[in-house]
Amino acid sequence: xxxxxxxxxxxxxxxxxxxxxxxxxxxxxxxxxxxxxxxxxxxxxxxxxxxxxxxxxxxxxxxxxxxxxxxxxxxxxxxxxxxxxxxxxxxxxxxxxxxxxxxxxxxxxxxxxxxxxxxxxxxxxxxxxxxxxxxxxxxxxxxxxxxxxxxxxxxxxxxxxxxxxxxxxxxxxxxxxxxxxxxxxxxxxxxxxxxxxxxxxxxxxxxxxxxxxxxxxxxxxxxxxxxxxxxxxxxxxxxxxxxxxxxxxxxxxxxxxx
Amino acid sequence: xxxxxxxxxxxxxxxxxxxxxxxxxxxxxxxxxxxxxxxxxxxxxxxxxxxxxxxxxxxxxxxxxxxxxxxxxxxxxxxxxxxxxxxxxxxxxxxxxxxxxxxxxxxxxxxxxxxxxxxxxxxxxxxxxxxxxxxxxxxxxxxxxxxxxxxxxxxxxxxxxxxxxxxxxxxxxxxxxxxxxxxxxxxxxxxxxxxxxxxxxxxxxxxxxxxxxxxxxxxxxxxxxxxxxxxxxxxxxxxxxxxxxxxxxxxx
Amino acid sequence: xxxxxxxxxxxxxxxxxxxxxxxxxxxxxxxxxxxxxxxxxxxxxxxxxxxxxxxxxxxxxxxxxxxxxxxxxxxxxxxxxxxxxxxxxxxxxxxxxxxxxxxxxxxxxxxxxxxxxxxxxxxxxxxxxxxxxxxxxxxxxxxxxxxxxxxxxxxxxxxxxxxxxxxxxxxxxxxxxxxxxxxxxxxxxxxxxxxxxxxxxxxxxxxxxxxxxxxxxxxxxxxxxxxxxxxxxxxxxxxxxxxxxxxxxxxxxxxxxxxxxxxxxxxx
Numbered sequence: 001x002x003x004x005x006x007x008x009x010x011x012x013x014x015x016x017x018x019x020x021x022x023x024x025x026x027x028x029x030x031x032x033x034x035x036x037x038x039x040x041x042x043x044x045x046x047x048x049x050x051x052x053x054x055x056x057x058x059x060x061x062x063x064x065x066x067x068x069x070x071x072x073x074x075x076x077x078x079x080x081x082x083x084x085x086x087x088x089x090x091x092x093x094x095x096x097x098x099x100x101x102x103x104x105x106x107x108x109x110x111x112x113x114x115x116x117x118x119x120x121x122x123x124x125x126x127x128x129x130x131x132x133x134x135x136x137x138x139x140x141x142x143x144x145x146x147x148x149x150x151x152x153x154x155x156x157x158x159x160x161x162x163x164x165x166x167x168x169x170x171x172x173x174x175x176x177x178x179x180x181x182x183x184x185x186x187x188x189x190x191x192x193x194x195x196x197x198x199x200x201x202x203x204x205x206x207x208x209x210x211x212x213x214x215x216x217x218x219x220x221x222x223x224x225x226x227x228x229x230x231x232x233x234x235x236x237x238x239x240x241x242x243x244x245x246x247x248x249x250x251x252x253x254x255x256x257x258x
Numbered sequence: 259x260x261x262x263x264x265x266x267x268x269x270x271x272x273x274x275x276x277x278x279x280x281x282x283x284x285x286x287x288x289x290x291x292x293x294x295x296x297x298x299x300x301x302x303x304x305x306x307x308x309x310x311x312x313x314x315x316x317x318x319x320x321x322x323x324x325x326x327x328x329x330x331x332x333x334x335x336x337x338x339x340x341x342x343x344x345x346x347x348x349x350x351x352x353x354x355x356x357x358x359x360x361x362x363x364x365x366x367x368x369x370x371x372x373x374x375x376x377x378x379x380x381x382x383x384x385x386x387x388x389x390x391x392x393x394x395x396x397x398x399x400x401x402x403x404x405x406x407x408x409x410x411x412x413x414x415x416x417x418x419x420x421x422x423x424x425x426x427x428x429x430x431x432x433x434x435x436x437x438x439x440x441x442x443x444x445x446x447x448x449x450x451x452x453x454x455x456x457x458x459x460x461x462x463x464x465x466x467x468x469x470x471x472x473x474x475x476x477x478x479x480x481x482x483x484x485x486x487x488x489x490x491x492x493x494x495x496x497x498x499x500x501x502x503x504x505x506x507x508x509x510x
Numbered sequence: 511x512x513x514x515x516x517x518x519x520x521x522x523x524x525x526x527x528x529x530x531x532x533x534x535x536x537x538x539x540x541x542x543x544x545x546x547x548x549x550x551x552x553x554x555x556x557x558x559x560x561x562x563x564x565x566x567x568x569x570x571x572x573x574x575x576x577x578x579x580x581x582x583x584x585x586x587x588x589x590x591x592x593x594x595x596x597x598x599x600x601x602x603x604x605x606x607x608x609x610x611x612x613x614x615x616x617x618x619x620x621x622x623x624x625x626x627x628x629x630x631x632x633x634x635x636x637x638x639x640x641x642x643x644x645x646x647x648x649x650x651x652x653x654x655x656x657x658x659x660x661x662x663x664x665x666x667x668x669x670x671x672x673x674x675x676x677x678x679x680x681x682x683x684x685x686x687x688x689x690x691x692x693x694x695x696x697x698x699x700x701x702x703x704x705x706x707x708x709x710x711x712x713x714x715x716x717x718x719x720x721x722x723x724x725x726x727x728x729x730x731x732x733x734x735x736x737x738x739x740x741x742x743x744x745x746x747x748x749x750x751x752x753x754x755x756x757x758x759x760x761x762x763x764x765x766x767x768x769x770x771x772x773x774x775x776x777x778x
Binding site for chain 3: 012013014015016017019020036037095096097098099101102103105106108109110111112113114116117118190192193194196197200201207208211212214215218220223224226227228230231232234235238239
Binding site for chain 2: 670672673675676677678679680681682683686690691694695697
C-alpha cells in the first residue's frame with residue numbers, strides 16, 4: 001500500500017510537468033517559433049544526447065556539483081561549532097549577531113568581484129562564494145537552534161550528571177540539529193543560485209558557463225537544456241536529500257521549527 | 259428559537275488504513291424543543307462531536323435528516339451558532355470585532371454592531387477587553403468571547419462542542435455558572451457536547467448518553483434553577499443524577 | 511574590578527537606551543582590525559584597501575553623482591520587480607492554496623521553475639529582450655514571485671479549519687470568508703514570503719547588474735573589478751550590506767512582527 005501510494009504521488013507530481021512538455025511540443029511547431037527564440041523539444045533532447053556522448057554535459061554538471069559540495073562541507077564544518085559557541089555564550093551572541101546579519105546580506109553573489117580578485121577566475125573564487133552563501137545562514141540557524149532548546153532540558157541534563165562534553169553531544173547538538181538542517185537547506189538554495197551566477201562570470205566550466213557561452217551562439221537548445229538540468233538537479237538535491245533529512249529530524253522528534 | 263430534530267441520522271467513514279467502511283453513528287433520532295438545553299455525553303470516540311458537526315453543517319450525514327424549525331440543514335448557516343473547543347477566535351480581529359462579526363456579515367452598520375458587541379461583552383464582564391486581541395487574553399476569557407460571539411449573532415440554536423474542556427478547573431466552574439445564567443435569561447436552544455458528566459448534569463435539562471454511535475439513554479434533569487456549584491455539590495438530587503449518568507457512561 | 515563593573519553597567523544602560531549603539535558597537539573592532547591589517551599587514555593597498563580609502567572613494571563617488579544615481583537605479587528596479595511579483599504572486603498563491611485542483615496542476619510546475627532559479631534565465635532573457643531594463647525586471651519578478659506564492663499557499667493552508675467553520679456559521683459568504691479569514695490568516699506568511707523574496711531578488715539584481723547591467727550597484731562593483739579598483743568593490747559591498755540591513759531590520763521585520771506577534775500567529 002505504501003509503495004502504491006508513493007507511486008501515485010510521484011505520478012501526480014510528474015503529470016503536470018509532462019503536460020507542460022506536451023504543450024511545448026505542440027506550440028513550438030504550431031507557431032513556427034524560430035530556434036533562435038525557443039528550441040523544439042527534439043532539439044533539446046538532441047543537445048542533451050550530444051552532451052552526454054562527448055561527456056561535456058557530465059563534466060559541467062559534475063564540476064558544478066563538486067564546487068557546491070566542497071563549499072558547503074567547509075562552511076558547515078566551521079559554522080556549526082561557531083553557532084553552538086554563540087548559542088552558549090550570551091555575550092558572544094549579542095556581539096556577533098549584527099555582524100552576522102550584515103554579512104549574511106552580502107552572502108554569495110556580492111562577493112564575486114572581490115573573490116575573483118583575490119583568488120583569480122576559477123575554482124577558488126567559486127568555492128569561496130558558495131562557502132559564504134552557506135556559512136552565514138548555517139551559523140545563524142545553529143544559534144537559533146541552540147537558543148530554542150528549552151532551559152528545563154539543559155537543567156535536566158545537568159542534574160542527571162551531564163558534563164560539558166555530554167551536554168554538547170547529547171543536548172545542544174541534537175537539539176539544534178533540526179535548525180542546522182534547515183539552515184543548510186536555505187543556505188544551499190542561495191549557494192546554488194550564486195553558483196550559477198558565479199559560473200557565468202568567473203570560469204570556463206560548469207553549468208552556468210555552459211548556459212552563458214551558448215548565448216553567444218544563440219544555441220537556445222543548449223540554454224534550455226542547461227536550465228532543465230539546473231532545475232532537475234536542484235529539485236533532486238532539495239527534495240530527495242535535504243527535505244527528507246529535515247523531516248527526519250523534525251518530525252521524528254516531534255519538534256516544531258522555530 | 260427553533261426546534262431541532264434528528265431523524266435516523268447515520269454517518270459512515272471510509273477508513274483508509276483498514277480499507278473498509280467504519281460506522282461512526284447509527285440511527286440517531288433526537289428531538290430538542292425550542293428553548294431546551296440538551297447535553298450529549300459519552301466517552302471519546304463515541305461520535306458526539308460528529309453529531310454536532312453535522313448539525314452545524316460542517317460535514318454531511320450519510321443517512322437520515324436534520325431539521326431546524328422543520329427545514330433540512332444544508333451546510334453551515336447563521337441560524338446555528340457554534341462555540342468551539344479551541345475557541346476559534348479570529349486572531350487578527352480584536353475582541354470587539356470578533357463579537358461583531360456575525361452582525362457585520364448581516365450588514366449591520368459599524369456603530370450599531372459595536373454597540374451590540376459591547377452589550378454582549380458586558381454580559382460576561384469583558385467590556386474592558388474590547389480592544390484587545392484574542393492572543394492577549396487568558397483561555398477562560400477567550401472562551402467567554404467565543405460564547406458571546408455566537409450569542410451576538412442571535413442564532414436559533416446554539417451548538418457547543420466541549421467548550422470548557424481546555425480551561426482550568428476553577429475557570430470552568432465559573433464559565434458553567436455564567437452559561438446557565440445566560441441561558442435562564444435568554445432561553446436559547448442549546449446542544450452541548452461534553453465528556454464531563456457533572457458538567458452535563460449541572461447545565462442541561464436533559465442529558466443524552468451516547469455510546470459507540472448509538473443513543474444509550476436519555477436522562478431528564480429536573481433540578482431547580484438558578485443552579486450554582488456551591489449549592490449543588492451538596493445536593494442529593496444532583497449527586498444521584500450524576501452518579502446515574504456516570505454509571506451509564508462507564509457501562510458504555 | 512569595581513571600576514570595570516561600573517563601566518560595564520554604564521555600557522549596558524547606554525546600549526539599552528540607544529539600541530542602534532548595540533548594533534553598531536560590534537563593527538568598531540572589526541573596522542579597527544581591518545584598519546590595522548591594511549596599515550601593517552602584508553597586503554598591498556591596491557589589493558586590500560584601508561577604511562579611509564573606502565570613505566574617500568565614497569565621498570568621490572557621491573560627489574560625482576555616480577553612487578546616488580546607481581543606488582536609485584538598483585532600488586527602483588527592485589521596487590518595480592517586487593510590486594509586479596506581489597501583484598502576480600498573492601492571487602496565484604490564494605488560488606493554489608484554496609483549490610485542490612489548482613494545487614495538483616500547478617504545484618509541481620511551480621517547484622520546478624523555482625528550482626531553475628532566477629539567474630539561469632539570464633542567457634535566454636538576454637536573447638529575448640537584450641541587455642537592459644526588461645531583462646532585469648523579469649529576473650526580479652521571477653525571483654520575488656516564487657517565495658511569495660509558496661508562502662501564500664502555506665499561509666492559506668495554515669488557517670485552522672475551525673476558523674472557516676466559525677465564519678461560515680456566523681453567516682459569512684464565500685467571498686466574505688476570503689476577505690475576513692483567508693487573506694488575514696495568510697498575511698503573516700505572505701509578508702515572510704515577501705521578505706524572503708526581496709532577499710533573493712536583491713541578490714539576483716546584483717548578479718544581473720554584474721552580468722548585463724549598465725548601471726546599478728552590481729554594475730559599479732563589477733566595473734570596478736574590470737578596472738582593478740578594490741576600493742570601489744568594497745564600497746559597493748558595504749553599501750549593499752547597509753542598505754539591505756536597513757530595509758530588512760527597520761522595514762520588513764517590524765511589519766512581520768506587527769502582524770505575527772500581536773495576533774499570536776507564529777511564522778517560520
